[in-house]
Amino acid sequence: MRLKIKVLKFSAGRPVAIISEALAEKASIHVDNRVLIKKNSKSIVAVVDVAKEFVGKDEIAVSSEIVNQLSLAEEDYVIMELAPKPESVWLIQKKLRCGKLNEKELAMIMDDIANHALTEAEIAYFVASVYNCKMNLSEVHDMTLAILKSGMRLGLKGTIVDKHSIGGIPGRITPVLVSICAAAGLTIPKTSSRSITTPAGTADAMETICKVEFTLSELKEIIRKTNACLVWGGALNLAPADDKIIQVEKLLNLDPEAQLLASILAKKLAVGAKYVLIDIPFGKNTKVDKKAAEILANNFKKLGKSFNLKLDCFLEKTEEPLGNGIGPVLEMKDVIKVLSRESPCYKIEQKSLALSAKLLEMTGKAKKGKGISLATDILNSGRAFEKFKQIIQAQQGSLDNMKETRLKHDIIAEKNGKIKEINVKKINTLARFLGCPVDKSAGVYLYKHLNEAVKKGEKILTLYSESEAELEEGLKFYNKFQPLLIR
Amino acid sequence: MRLKIKVLKFSAGRPVAIISEALAEKASIHVDNRVLIKKNSKSIVAVVDVAKEFVGKDEIAVSSEIVNQLSLAEEDYVIMELAPKPESVWLIQKKLRCGKLNEKELAMIMDDIANHALTEAEIAYFVASVYNCKMNLSEVHDMTLAILKSGMRLGLKGTIVDKHSIGGIPGRITPVLVSICAAAGLTIPKTSSRSITTPAGTADAMETICKVEFTLSELKEIIRKTNACLVWGGALNLAPADDKIIQVEKLLNLDPEAQLLASILAKKLAVGAKYVLIDIPFGKNTKVDKKAAEILANNFKKLGKSFNLKLDCFLEKTEEPLGNGIGPVLEMKDVIKVLSRESPCYKIEQKSLALSAKLLEMTGKAKKGKGISLATDILNSGRAFEKFKQIIQAQQGSLDNMKETRLKHDIIAEKNGKIKEINVKKINTLARFLGCPVDKSAGVYLYKHLNEAVKKGEKILTLYSESEAELEEGLKFYNKFQPLLIR
Numbered sequence: 001m002r003l004k005i006k007v008l009k010f011s012a013g014r015p016v017a018i019i020s021e022a023l024a025e026k027a028s029i030h031v032d033n034r035v036l037i038k039k040n041s042k043s044i045v046a047v048v049d050v051a052k053e054f055v056g057k058d059e060i061a062v063s064s065e066i067v068n069q070l071s072l073a074e075e076d077y078v079i080m081e082l083a084p085k086p087e088s089v090w091l092i093q094k095k096l097r098c099g100k101l102n103e104k105e106l107a108m109i110m111d112d113i114a115n116h117a118l119t120e121a122e123i124a125y126f127v128a129s130v131y132n133c134k135m136n137l138s139e140v141h142d143m144t145l146a147i148l149k150s151g152m153r154l155g156l157k158g159t160i161v162d163k164h165s166i167g168g169i170p171g172r173i174t175p176v177l178v179s180i181c182a183a184a185g186l187t188i189p190k191t192s193s194r195s196i197t198t199p200a201g202t203a204d205a206m207e208t209i210c211k212v213e214f215t216l217s218e219l220k221e222i223i224r225k226t227n228a229c230l231v232w233g234g235a236l237n238l239a240p241a242d243d244k245i246i247q248v249e250k251l252l253n254l255d256p257e258a259q260l261l262a263s264i265l266a267k268k269l270a271v272g273a274k275y276v277l278i279d280i281p282f283g284k285n286t287k288v289d290k291k292a293a294e295i296l297a298n299n300f301k302k303l304g305k306s307f308n309l310k311l312d313c314f315l316e317k318t319e320e321p322l323g324n325g326i327g328p329v330l331e332m333k334d335v336i337k338v339l340s341r342e343s344p345c346y347k348i349e350q351k352s353l354a355l356s357a358k359l360l361e362m363t364g365k366a367k368k369g370k371g372i373s374l375a376t377d378i379l380n381s382g383r384a385f386e387k388f389k390q391i392i393q394a395q396q397g398s399l400d401n402m403k404e405t406r407l408k409h410d411i412i413a414e415k416n417g418k419i420k421e422i423n424v425k426k427i428n429t430l431a432r433f434l435g436c437p438v439d440k441s442a443g444v445y446l447y448k449h450l451n452e453a454v455k456k457g458e459k460i461l462t463l464y465s466e467s468e469a470e471l472e473e474g475l476k477f478y479n480k481f482q483p484l485l486i487r
Numbered sequence: 488m489r490l491k492i493k494v495l496k497f498s499a500g501r502p503v504a505i506i507s508e509a510l511a512e513k514a515s516i517h518v519d520n521r522v523l524i525k526k527n528s529k530s531i532v533a534v535v536d537v538a539k540e541f542v543g544k545d546e547i548a549v550s551s552e553i554v555n556q557l558s559l560a561e562e563d564y565v566i567m568e569l570a571p572k573p574e575s576v577w578l579i580q581k582k583l584r585c586g587k588l589n590e591k592e593l594a595m596i597m598d599d600i601a602n603h604a605l606t607e608a609e610i611a612y613f614v615a616s617v618y619n620c621k622m623n624l625s626e627v628h629d630m631t632l633a634i635l636k637s638g639m640r641l642g643l644k645g646t647i648v649d650k651h652s653i654g655g656i657p658g659r660i661t662p663v664l665v666s667i668c669a670a671a672g673l674t675i676p677k678t679s680s681r682s683i684t685t686p687a688g689t690a691d692a693m694e695t696i697c698k699v700e701f702t703l704s705e706l707k708e709i710i711r712k713t714n715a716c717l718v719w720g721g722a723l724n725l726a727p728a729d730d731k732i733i734q735v736e737k738l739l740n741l742d743p744e745a746q747l748l749a750s751i752l753a754k755k756l757a758v759g760a761k762y763v764l765i766d767i768p769f770g771k772n773t774k775v776d777k778k779a780a781e782i783l784a785n786n787f788k789k790l791g792k793s794f795n796l797k798l799d800c801f802l803e804k805t806e807e808p809l810g811n812g813i814g815p816v817l818e819m820k821d822v823i824k825v826l827s828r829e830s831p832c833y834k835i836e837q838k839s840l841a842l843s844a845k846l847l848e849m850t851g852k853a854k855k856g857k858g859i860s861l862a863t864d865i866l867n868s869g870r871a872f873e874k875f876k877q878i879i880q881a882q883q884g885s886l887d888n889m890k891e892t893r894l895k896h897d898i899i900a901e902k903n904g905k906i907k908e909i910n911v912k913k914i915n916t917l918a919r920f921l922g923c924p925v926d927k928s929a930g931v932y933l934y935k936h937l938n939e940a941v942k943k944g945e946k947i948l949t950l951y952s953e954s955e956a957e958l959e960e961g962l963k964f965y966n967k968f969q970p971l972l973i974r
Contacts, residue, residue, distance in 0.1 A: 010505055010538030018497055051497030052551070064539070093739045096615060121607035121735050128583060128615030248608050252580045 001080050005072055006061040015046035015069070015116050017080070018061040024050045034083040034117070037062070039070040045083050045117045065116070088112040092126045098133035103142040110146035110241040123248045127256065135258035137299065141306050143258065147266035150241040152216055154271045156223060158187040161359050162273035164264050166280050166296070167198060168287040169424060170431070171322025173279070174202045175230055175335045176352035176379075177359075179388040182228035183378045184356075184365050189223050189271045191233030193246070198428050199436035199443055200328040203232035208329045208440050210397020222394040230391055238270040239263070255287070257296065261303055269307060275362045276304060276311045277355060281318035285424040290317070310362055314355055320422040320450050323348045327436045327443015327464065329402055336399065339385040346449055353379065405441040407471050411461040411478065413454045417486040422450060426483035430463075434474040439466040454486055488567050492559055493548040502533035502556070502603050504567075505548040511537045521570040521604075524549070526557040532570050532604045552603070575599040579613045585620035590629040597633035597728040610735045614743065622745035624786065628793050630745065634753035637728040639703055641758045643710060645674040648846050649760035651751050653767050653783070654685060655774040656911060657918070658809025659818045660766070661689045662717055663825055663839035663866075664846075666875040669715035670865045671843075671852050676710050676758045678720030680733070686918035686930055687815040690719035695816045695927050697884020709881040717878055725757040726750070742774070744783065748790055756794060762849045763791060763798045764842060768805035772911040777804070797849055801842055807909040807937050810835045814923045814930015814951065816889055823886065826872040833936055840866065892928040894958050898948040898965065900941045904973040909937060913970035917950075921961040926953040941973055 008018070017035060029035065033048045037060070044066055055061045060080055062072065070078065088109040095101055101109070109126060112118045118126075135143065163177060174190060181188045192202035192212075203212045213235040214222065222229045234243050242263045249255060268276050278300050282293035297313035304311025323334035323345045334345040338352065356378075357371030366374040378384050392398065427444060435442030445462040448454055463478070465471035495505070504522060516522065520535045524547070531553055542548045547567055549559065557565065575596040582588055588596070596613060599605045605613075622630065650664060661677060668675045679689035679699075690699045700722040701709065709716045721730050729750045736742060755763050765787050769780035784800035791798025810821035810832045821832040825839065843865075844858030853861040865871050879885065914931060922929030932949040935941055950965070952958035 008538075009540040010536055049497055051495075053496040089739060093741070096618060096739070096741070098619075119607065119738065121611035122738055124608035124611035125615055125739055125741075128612055128619070131583060132585075132615070132619040251606065251609055252576060252583070252612055254580070254583070254612075 002077055003060040003080050004058055005074070005076050005078055006055055006059050007067055007072065007074050008061050008063050011064045014120075015044050015065040016049060016063040017046040017066065018049045018051045018055055020055045020057045020059070021050055021052055022057040024048070029082065036081045036083040037066060037070065038079040038081070039072060039076065042070045044069040045115065047119065083117070086112045086117045088118060089122060092122060092129060095129035095133060096125060100136070101139055101142070103145065106139070106142045107146040107149060110143070110150045113241040113244050114150035120248055123245060124251070127245060127249055127254055127259065130258050131254055131256040134256075137302055137306075140258045140261050140299075140303055143262040144265045144269070144303065144307070147239050147242045147262055148269050151239045151266075151270055152237045154189060154216070154220070154238070156187060156189060156220070156272050158227075159185075159275070159363050160187045160189065160271065160273045161275040161277070161363060162188065162190065162268045162271060163277045163279065163355060163359065164268070166260065166278070166287060169281050169318050169322055170198055170200065170326040170331065170428065171348055172200075172202055172205050172331045172335050173322065173348065173352045173355060175206065175332075175388060176338055176348065176384065177356050178228050178230055179339060179384040179391070180352065180356040180375050180378050181359055182226060182391070183383040183387040184360055184374065186227065186359065186363060186365065187223065188228045189219070190228065190230050191236060191238065191267060191271065192230065193233060195437040199326055199431035200331050201437070202230065204328040204437045204440060205332045205335070206230045206395075207232075208332045208403065209399055209401045210392045210395040212395065214395075222391070225394050226387065226390045228387070228391055229395065231395065233267060239266050242266060257299070261299055265303055265307065268309070274310060275359060276309050277359050277362070278311065278313045279355060280313055280315050282315060283317045283319040286318060312358060312362060314358060316351070320424065321427060321446055322346060322351060324446050325443060326427055326431045326446065327434070328440040329405070330443045330445055330464065332402065339379070339388050341380065341382070341385075349379075403441045405464040405466065407465050407468065409463045409471055409475060410459050411463065413456055413458045413460050413486060415486065416456050417454055419448050419450055419452050419454060419484060420487045421485035422446070423483045423485075426481050429481075430474055430477055430483055433470065433477045434463055434465040435467065435470045439470075442466055442470070460484060489564055490547040490567050491545055492561070492563050492565055493542055493546050494554055494559065494561050495548050495550050498551045501607075502531050502552040503536060503550040504533040504553065505536045505538045505542055507542045507544045507546070508537055508539055509544040511535070516569065521572075523568045523570040524553060524557065525566040525568070526559060526563065529557045531556040532602065534606065570604070573599045573604045575605060576609060579609060579616060582616035582620060583612060587623070588626055588629070590632065593626070593629045593633040594636060597630070597637045600728040600731050601637035607735055610732060611738070614732060614736055614741055614746065617745050618741055618743040621743075624789055624793070627745045627748050627786075627790060630749040631752045631756070631790065631794070634726050634729045634749055635756050638726045638753075638757055639724050641676060641703070641707070641725070643674060643676060643707070643759050645714075646762070646850050647674045647676065647758065647760045648762040648764070648850060649675065649677065649755045649758060650764045650766065650842060650846065651755070653747065653765070653774060656768050656805050656809055657685055657687065657813040657818065657915065658835055659687075659689055659692050659822050660809065660835065660839045660842060662693065662822045662875060663835065663871065664843050665715050665717055666826060666871040666878070667839065667843040667862050667865050668846055669713060669878070670870040670874040671847055671861065673714065673846065673850060673852065674710065675715045676706070677715065677717050678723060678725065678754060678758065679717065680720060682924040685915050686813055686923035687818050688924070689717065691815040691924045691927065692819045692822070693717045693882075694719075695819045695890065696886055696888045697879045697882040699882065701882075709878070712881050713874065713877045715874070715878055716882070718882065720754060726753050729753060744786070748786055752790055752794065755796070761797060762846060763796050764846050764849070765798065765800045766842060767800055767802050769802060770804045770806040773805060799845060799849060801845060803838070807911065808914060808933055809833065809838060811933050812930060813914055813918045813933065814921070815927040816892070817930040817932055817951065819889065826866070826875050828867065828869070828872075836866075890928045892951040892953065894952050894955065896950045896958060896962060897946050898950065900943055900945045900947050900973060902973065903943050904941055906935050906937055906939050906941060906971060907974045908972035909933070910970045910972075913968050916968075917961055917964055917970055920957065920964045921950055921952040922954065922957045926957075929953055929957070947971060
């Protein structure tokens with residue numbers, strides 16, 4: 001069916017096409033049906049909405065996703081057909097019955113996700129199937145490959161290294177580590193996520209001082225200048241299928257292991273990393289306990305081997321935030337204190353050095369056992385801070401960009417004692433109530449760490465927020481759930 | 488935040504609100520975030536889209552779902568707030584980890600589904616959780632209650648009976664049974680579904696001769712006049728949570744048993760039925776085998792008992808279509824042949840009588856063992872056909888409304904033999920390829936049934952379709968998959 005387009009000046013987050021009721025009736029098309037829209041050799045699958053008066057019966061209104069994909073201009077004509085249910089829907093059904101998917105089948109699912117041929121609900125079924133039925137390592141390998149193939153590659157030269165943390169613990173290691181490694185001559189094209197379950201992802205924290213969204217060619221230019229980058233991965237189209245899956249996982253804060261493994265490895269492969277370090281904190285209130293951390297590390301190593309990567313894991317018991325700040329701005333302030341040698345900021349420095357040392361040794365930049373002294377030297381000499389400033393500049397930012405928070409409220413100790421517990425999950429929720437990660441300057445500042453002594457009347461926390469309502473909500477949450485245990 | 492509304496003249500199938508990029512940035516709202524929109528004491532949760540030029544920064548464009556729910560007019564003002572993630576999201580996560588949900592928790596999920604507070608993806612997670620983790624009978628009871636409470640009730644007087652088939656087999660029993668029971672003085676407010684997995688649901692078939700979508704008060708008037716109705720249940724808001732769940736199940740053709748039980752019983756309770764008969768066909772290529780049918784029947788009886796219903800099940804081995812027609816128009820033609828006494832139409836007559844007899848006996852309209860003769864008498868005397876015509880008239884229809892199909896193609900036997908198998912799943916798929924249920928006159932006409940002799944050159948099937956392309960697709964499918972086995 002040939003239809004004249006009407007450009008909708010909005011992005012619906014997914015391709016949306018609106019047709020008239022009259023046309024819908026004639027063509028037996030219903031709201032939420034999928035249609036295939038074609039122009040010359042390009043095509044896109046869109047979900048249909050039906051309008052009463054908004055479009056003519058020979059017209060189709062299309063959202064900006066469709067305009068961009070098909071390079072449309074006002075007055076253009078397109079061909080619209082009913083899109084059949086993609087075969088991948090039946091493959092998802094198979095996985096939901098705990099069947100095993102092969103390489104070709106997983107590639108079909110990932111391609112259909114990347115091409116918007118599956119709805120969010122269908123992707124949710126896929127996530128649930130992986131969550132409930134698990135995947136064996138050969139399936140995970142095939143899914144990794146499928147995610148990789150659905151996206152772009154960076155195509156860099158040099159000794160490319162990468163690092164990933166399975167997260168859950170506030171505190172930014174990555175900017176320090178990237179600065180040290182790049183200063184040592186390694187290429188480290190670090191793409192990070194925005195916050196999924198914590199108050200800040202590395203991308204959220206970096207965004208407080210510089211841009212983090214770039215095109216692939218802009219990114220290459222940044223890396224050419226600095227050997228490194230610290231950007232948001234979602235804008236790069238390196239793993240579009242995975243980016244969509246993560247959006248759907250977020251709805252329920254799900255993170256099935258098979259998906260986690262494939263998602264991380266695919267992104268490392270897409271940037272061309274040959275040396276990969278996975279940071280797996282474990283302990284009470286983190287994502288995994290010690291045993292699960294060991295199993296996960298083992299699976300990461302096996303999967304890395306199947307792709308000929310030099311992959312190692314860093315396991316450490318972690319039961320409190322790594323720095324003092326919790327929230328994008330506050331965490332970035334910790335990073336700058338460490339890089340500028342102003343203060344070690346609790347465990348941020350120590351862990352950044354340990355991870356950097358491991359990468360320096362894996363790549364042969366330092367001899368076995370000598371990584372820590374090389375990393376420490378690069379940090380102490382100011383070379384890491386210089387590198388960081390280069391990266392920020394290349395990413396069109398400045399250290400002066402950081403915003404001060406509008407409102408704050410101190411929490412005072414009501415008795416003498418020792419900090420017996422810092423509940424990371426509750427601290428994360430507290431920071432979210434205060435406005436993280438949407439308000440980048442919101443969050444929590446922690447003056448005391450585990451086992452430190454506290455005197456009655458001493459400041460133990462400061463809550464930061466941009467709005468009175470959120471500050472109040474945060475305070476209410478704090479009083480009800482007491483994230484710190486003093487005894 | 489106070490915003491002026493802009494009425495969008497279209498229905499998005501779900502409440503959609505569009506705000507400007509400038510406002511989104513200021514309010515830290517992202518595409519696909521949920522907002523709560525309020526006007527006086529009414530409120531609705533909507534998903535946000537972001538527009539470049541379409542709306543002003545103090546405006547919010549709202550789809551017709553929102554306009555209706557809040558009774559809005561152009562130039563009205565509303566209050567918009569960020570809606571927190573509903574608690575039911577965490578309850579769905581709990582079920583996905585195979586936890587048990589209690590009555591209150593299930594009520595929260597069903598209410599949020601009915602109130603559009605959950606996205607389709609979140610509903611898909613719920614369906615997947617029930618599919619993979621199952622539910623025990625007390626959970627099913629509570630879910631039934633939750634579905635029931637989320638909707639409207641019919642509130643009728645009299646001896647109210649109802650019937651449901653778990654389906655999968657083409658051929659309409661319901662219109663014959665309803666006509667017989669209503670003619671016998673029973674009240675039978677039959678609401679049916681449209682096709683989910685078969686070429687036609689009862690609502691699709693009825694729609695070939697009369698209206699099937701009514702408001703609750705129109706429905707009461709039809710029942711007052713005729714003791715019965717034969718309508719589509721989806722328009723009545725009897726079980727809005729379940730209606731949405733079924734939409735999401737359809738994406739993957741899922742039908743988890745717990746959901747099936749709760750869905751059916753809730754609708755029977757909503758129309759006030761006291762006597763319920765469940766038709767469970769079993770056998771090769773149906774939804775269940777004999778053992779599963781018996782387990783299902785047992786669960787239906789237990790669940791019915793927990794609601795003080797008189798509930799019985801009708802189990803019969805069924806391995807072929809019940810009539811000659813497959814598709815809405817063709818199946819309705821079979822019904823009319825039976826009611827008008829023109830022809831018994833294979834098993835349609837026999838099964839309709841058996842089921843009617845059971846309901847007549849359950850309600851005491853006939854003595855034990857005498858139901859079949861009463862039912863047969865009502866059918867043979869023409870009283871059932873008269874009742875059917877009354878219902879059609881009350882539903883603003885006529886027997887003359889049925890449309891002839893544009894294209895047909897006969898399939899001729901290539902050898903002598905016997906019909907050894909009629910693969911119901913393949914026949915259903917064939918009818919769908921031909922255009923069912925969108926094109927109501929499309930479908931398959933079956934001249935021969937199981938174990939009947941066939942002579943070379945004899946017609947065995949006719950394929951009906953509205954378009955050349957679909958007829959060709961159907962023929963291709965027929966030749967490749969051979970739904971009939973002649974030997």
